Amino acid sequence: MAVKATDVAARAGVSIATVSLVVNGKGAGRVSADTRTRVEQAVRELGYVVNPAARSLVTGTHGRIALLTDDLVNPFIAAIASGVSTASGADTALLLATGSRPDHATLASMGVDGMLVHRDEPDGQAVGGGPVPVVVLDEPGVPGGPTGVHFDVGRGAAALGAHLAGIGHRRVAYVDSARSRTSFTLRREVFAAAFGGEVSTTGCGLDLALARELTTDALAGWRRSGITAIVTATDVQAYGVLAALAAVGLSVPHDFSVASFDDNALSSITAPPLTTVAMDAAELGRRAVTLLLEEIRGSAPAGRSVVLPSSLVIRSSTAAPREDPS
Template sequence: MDVGERMSPPKGRVKATDVAEHAGVSIATVSLVANGKAEGRVSAATAARVRASIAALGYVVNPAARSLVTGRHHRVALVAHDIANPFIAATAAGVGEVFGKDMQLILAAATGEDGPPDIATISSFGVDGMLVNIAGIQDDPQLGEAGFPVVVLDESQGPPGLSRVYFDVGIGATQLSEHLAGLGHRVVVYLDSERVRETFDDRRERFTAAFRQHVHRAKIVSARSRIDMHVAQALVARSLPSWRRQGATAIVTATDVQAYGVLAALAAADVEVPGALSVASFDNNPIAAVTHPPLTSVDLPARELGREAALLVVDQIEKDARPGRSVILPTSLVVRRSTGPAPT
């Protein structure tokens, strides 16, 4: 009798005992095959028979039972602010491309400008590793006691024992400064993030230093807002008269989300972009290509950030790779119609 005909699929949840009876093997053999530990312990023919029974019956390994067998939970947490931000969504998508079906991604998000989630609470869900893209958490002493690999995203500095993936922001920031200088801009508003993070300091410092290098007597007007489109829009509505009196001809934002608010405020005020004011930003989320007008932005490849971080954490979980490695991703300027010559 063919293995698929030995018994009808049982009603309800399929158990390991059902697979064992279907394949004519022990429950221990089913466990070895289902948990990827059959090599050298189970013959190829028997393993194939068990896999055929698993497929025929639709058996799904119980995660709790598998963790007892393998010592792993097959879950990794991504800790981040603003889970609705397209940048974080793209990062999570990149992580998922690497994990596939073998690893679950848990999103642990702080709401608004709240502090980071508690490490112990995240650990209690049972995770094999953590990806950190949030302010402050990488200095949490609990990370050193977590007992699992940690990879820091979008920050070049921090504890030396942690692996990290971050951007070479200087390349794109320099290209943006050269672009605006070449268009004749001399007075620029830089709308920074209120959130204290090294990545935002890096974006601001690299751009402003390069702009001053390329423009004689350059003037940069500083402003800050939350990474919230509506908050940025309200700030621009209040500040626009002052900025224009100071001679500003361009606005650069630390993130695309803030730039969306800038564009909305300028549209409401009937300010032509880029005729009267140019707008540019950092991130280059997919939405940047469809704003009105399309947004000039420094491309920080979030999806690749997630992929590289996932590869690092998987290597540490599955191959005992050493921690403390760094991956640096290049950046580049994507020019679209939101920037143009400075008005004379």
């Protein structure tokens, strides 16, 4: 038979109302330390588990948050989810929603207390201002004023552009994201400005196989035009580039230098290890969920902005170009 709050109350010698205050975290200033200790001991001894529906009625919250993202396979997104899970605590369940559905209102109706948004939003769907608090990840300058956490991606992009120019590259192929996000636009534009040379840009899905296919198709043209370095908007795309070059016997960095953005865990062990702009995805998740929980608890307002650093990690996938890249 399941243990009830009445059983805990009888064991601790208190009222059911007191048990409810303690187990739902509302005892501060209302329940003495000695009484709280007795209740907590009774909970442990009896193995009492709070009914989620009952807790929701008392606290006004459900103990659930949602992470809305486009792609759970991408290791950068997986690292974000890991950071969220680590920082959200044992009392908060994490729901994952991929793609453009369900929308915010539908998710809120499912009983989530707040949402972390890291995806392309459907046309007409506002970010923020909805039924529950929202924190936007990795997207600077989101209209509507929700709280956001993003990277100072310009610093890393500028460093990457200066690095490639400084070691002698003059023509670069830039494999951009096919998604229209401000973060990707900043990566490309700031990199190009800092590089100062010729940048040939093409879009590609954030997928290893798609990037490999694109590289295979574009490679002959890149070589004819004197391109000596390939930069991708994400590490996952760079993995596809490396695979395509290896498949035709081209060497990195001797035939082409390759660089990217993200610094996923795998990027230090690719062949060769990848030069990339480091952006700590797990920290992004940790900071975002901390801000969200503060808003859910009413201890902080919406509309805040947190900027995390980015930095260039130079590894052996980039080097000075050969005098004759062909």
